Amino acid sequence: MSYDENQPSARPRRVGRGNLTIAIAALVPTALAGWLVWRAMSGPEGNEPPKVLPLPSRQTAGKPGPAPSPSPRASYPAATSAASPSPSKGNSSGPLAGKVVVVDPGHNPGNFRHTSEINKLVDIGTNRKECDTTGTATNDGYTEAEFTFDVSQRLRALLEKQGATVKFTHANDRPFGPCVDERARIGNKSGAAAVVSVHADGSAVGNRGFHVILPALVKGGAADTAKIVGPSRDLGERIAGKFVRATGSAPSNYVGGGTGLDVRKDLGGLNLSTVPKVFIECGNMRDPKDAALLKSSSWRQKAAQGIADGIGSYLLR
Template sequence: MTGSTSRPPRRRSALLRATTVVAAVVPLCTAGWLGWRALDDSGPAGATAAPPGAVQSTTQAPATPEAPPTGGTPTGTPAATGTPSGTPSETPSGTPTGTPTAAPGGTADLAGRTVVLDPGHNPGNFAHPTEINRQVDIGNSRKECDTTGTETDSGYTEADYTLDVSRRARALLTARGAKVVLVQDGDRAWGPCIDERAKVGADAHADVAVSVHGDGGPASGSGFHVIMPAKVVAGKADNSAIVEPSHRLGLLLRQHFHDATDEPYADYIADEGLDTRSDLGGLNLSTVPKVFIECGNMRNSVDARRMTDPQWRQQAAQGIVDALTAFLTAH
């Protein structure tokens, strides 16, 4: 979850627990919110992560109860603790079941291309408030290392959602011949910090990167939106080379995500599902084309019902992969 610089900051809910998901396959997808408050890559600007066990809701509970996931039940098992691994995962471990969709014509049209997928937050963040509250330099300001993210009223967390969708997208991209690097694959106790997340793209010599999120907006709002980088040349940040290609990627992601899921643009974002930001470390510090996608508002009962459905998450992954494929094969 992220937020808009044009709206007052709002607080993300802390995680009560983390959940992992055993997935299924078939279509139908998501939508998100962000432009309600000024956040860093994973939480409100200047916010302090809540201590373990505390849950803060930014909105009232949805009027309609959320339906349980179909095709699988989250286990609720938090990420393992211990010494975090500093090496992003490139292996397909934990890939949801199902047959990935190959590229059009069955060709491996992404052979030789490298994609970074950045699953927002981490299921273990709630247990590491000191580490994730540490301030890091994002060029034009300082922000928290990371935050806990949001969750549905039934307790399905953003961190579990983003990891599941990223793993599904990895399977689809791999089937198309791409090399895929996950910033974290449930293999770290917390984080990584937003500046480290941005650096993974350069370290992997990636062609493109996408950060996957779910939003924590007002319960009345629904829909998805894409966040693109504003030009930032300040301090350690200089993303001027990636602004234009990132905007092209953002337009493709909006189109293909909508086509794959039939989801509307977020009804609380002014620019029809697009937002341009200068306050996100993951975009300010990136040296490869990168955008964020807020796949849905987890505080909205309708969006929450979709996001807890494995079939819906497969459609979300398909839309992301189709956009990346279009971007990488266009030039």
């Protein structure tokens, strides 16, 4: 998933050293805070943020463009467990027994072949927005949809081992979608204790790192996030801290002012949620260094572990 520069929340933000240290102490877990303090003391000078560039190969909102070519491309082994959109029960004696978690693999491999369908507008509460997008891809054609489904399967296996009941929003068996409003409804109807939407970003070369997207306080139409803003922030902060520890990856250097957290009000999947929910952008598929990590099976396992650890920390708080 990449950013529309017309959205205020999409613009990179950078804060001064003093303010950043204060924000870190208040917002992020110890593991993430330690990294950020070091970054604040040794990072680049100046307050001018880098520009997030649009990608011509990205299917952006309402602007169809050429899809990244899937060939030639390397073969990236996927997780072996099969996914199912119906709940899958875990170890009944595990610490997360009785907890329902919804995992939302971002995008769908078929979206590239159904651009007219995914460009249809749906109600996201505050306005209308495209059903979905194609997602992004690495330069050699490893798509975001492939990445998100692989990490989601790994994540499910880890959560089930701890006893959680895991539900997917889709099992890669649909021609396209589901749309963002349907993804939100699946989480709501399941009564999930937590929902995590797995993504990878598509930004400019040099923009690196992960970030967790949190719901803003919005109210309009079917959208009312008042009850989930606080819990979702707690969930997001815990995932960010555990993700640093598990993967060794740094928080984004282009979104979130170095905190690894970004608050947005333009995402229907968050606006329409009535249960705690966050998105995680695991890295930038368009940066060669980040792409090398995202294409690594062992790194994807670490990414899944970090997300699982964050969810577990939140559910057992």
